[in-house]
Amino acid sequence: MSKIIQMQEAFRSLQNLKQICSYNREMIDCPTRCLIHQEARIWLIESGRATVKIQEQKFELSTGNVVSILPWQMTEVIQVHESLRYDIIVYNYEYFNHIIKSLYNIDNESFCLTGLLKKNMVLSVPEEKNQNFRNIVFNIQEEMGMECLLRERGNDATPYVINQVVALILEIIRWGEYRQRISERENREIVKSDIFSYIFGHLNEKITLKQLSNLFYMSESTVSAYITQTTGLSFFDLLNEMRVVRTLDFLAYTDLNLEELAEILGFVDSAHISRVFMARTGLKVSEYRKIYGIVNELSRIKISEENYQIVSCIYRNYEKPLTAKIIADQFHISVKEVNRILLYFVEMNFTEFLNDIRVNRARQLLIKTQRSILEIALEVGYLNEKTLTRNFLKKFAMTPGQFRNNTLEKILWEKTKVSES
Structure with missing residues (x-):
């Protein structure tokens, strides 16, 4: 029994x-x-x-x-x-x-x-x-x-x-x-050469040697030495090289301005993207766009252009009630194809890309305005404050309120230091 x-x-x-x-x-x-x-x-x-x-x-x-x-x-x-x-x-x-x-x-x-x-x-x-x-x-x-x-x-x-x-x-x-x-x-087997794939797949983020060190279980100096020995470029030169390559296509197929491209591709700002682009290509951004626009017309490339227009469309309409289905219908493709295109061009699916844009916009508004978090959430396209908070936590590991308080404290501290000096 x-x-x-x-x-x-x-x-x-x-x-x-x-x-x-x-x-x-x-x-x-x-x-x-x-x-x-x-x-x-x-x-x-x-x-x-x-x-x-x-x-x-x-x-x-x-x-x-x-x-x-x-x-x-x-x-x-x-x-x-x-x-x-x-x-x-x-x-x-x-x-x-x-x-x-x-x-x-x-x-x-x-x-x-x-x-x-x-x-x-x-x-x-x-x-x-x-x-x-x-x-x-x-x-x-x-x-x-x-x-x-x-x-x-x-x-x-x-x-x-x-x-x-x-x-x-x-x-x-x-x-x-x-x-x-x-x-x-x-438990994952670490392959050194995966470092390059990882960097390329996360160009829109602020990648650091410390981040790569933690991911690939190597010291920062070992990661840096491996990159230089393999490519002949320093870590930061490699980042700029990869970003410039991505920039070429975005310049050719979209009308996104430099500030918008800087955010999508991981540059600090428009001045940074202009400086790096000039150093790598010997051309100003406006000159490249003019020259490549002519080449594009002659070759009549349409498929790639549409792909980039999808990225541009989401970026320019982030505050609207967008869904992957709406974008798919607008460009006469399937939702699966929308996600495939976005994963290739911005390394994020539709939901991730839309949230990334909205959270970045919210961060700017938290710094530059005194609007409430609910007002900011509604302005960037969310239906409520909780959804903004959840996505903000995912990206910045803090709530919008904590971010605003930390930023204000930092600004106040810097002003105090300046006045004391």
Whole structure:
């Protein structure tokens, strides 16, 4: 006869059976029997070491680990090396699954919350990153109180607590995805010659030797020496060479001005692109455009010109409610072809390219105007502030508000230094 496994009670709180989440502190100092959890929970390990089974997988838990357990998953503490102390958030999984999918999934992207959390049952988070988790858990504790103290702290969880629990769940997913990217990068066979493909594929970004060093697991000096020995060019000369080659076609097939081309191709500004172009070709941009325009008319090249016009069309109409389907219909091609063309010419698909333009425009408006973030979001083509914030975070690793504050502080500091000198 098989052994019956004990089931944990299906309550978040003994004080309020309707409560959707609760906070507590627990300690485990000896092995435990296998237990089925009817409610989802998150552990933030404060101290100690223990060997734990979760869904038949064995994990070594220690300080800084974040553990996510879903309803009807099983855990068993096999061995305790040092008493395990942890914060625990017990929450109604169905409720928060619905909240995240209906309110926070702005673009209706297809994702499975259960699958994402199953992939990240135990996370090992460095101290500097672990502070994010600690702050969220502390906020929940401050608002909810500690379950084991049996003190009344109001009725159901407040909207603030709900947001904090959502933030905790999303932080687990976010850190898990980051860890997966790191793992894939570490397991990938590094080929030196891929350096050139990577640079060419990311010309629109501000590529640095430090970035290449981290990606290809070589020191900055080794990367620089490899580029010079292979091409005869320095790192920065190679960047300029690649960008000039891309510039030639954009000059020939679009009417984008130099400021617009500088942004698309990764130059600092129009002066930079003019200087580099003149040094590499011996011609001014206007002279090249005039000469190549004549050649283009004689050869009647149409296909490539249309490809570049697609890029130009998106760039010039970014604030409108554009979709890949609208662009595809306008140029009488398929959505798949639109994405293929963009991946070739700007190294981004339609959504990535449109978001890149909008976020860059938003950044300029944050610096040059006092408009609210919502006003800026609407002006650059987003339907709400949250979508701008999410895409801004992806590119600049900070919110629009943080970017504006940091920029203003930097400007103020520079003015102070000038006045002092």
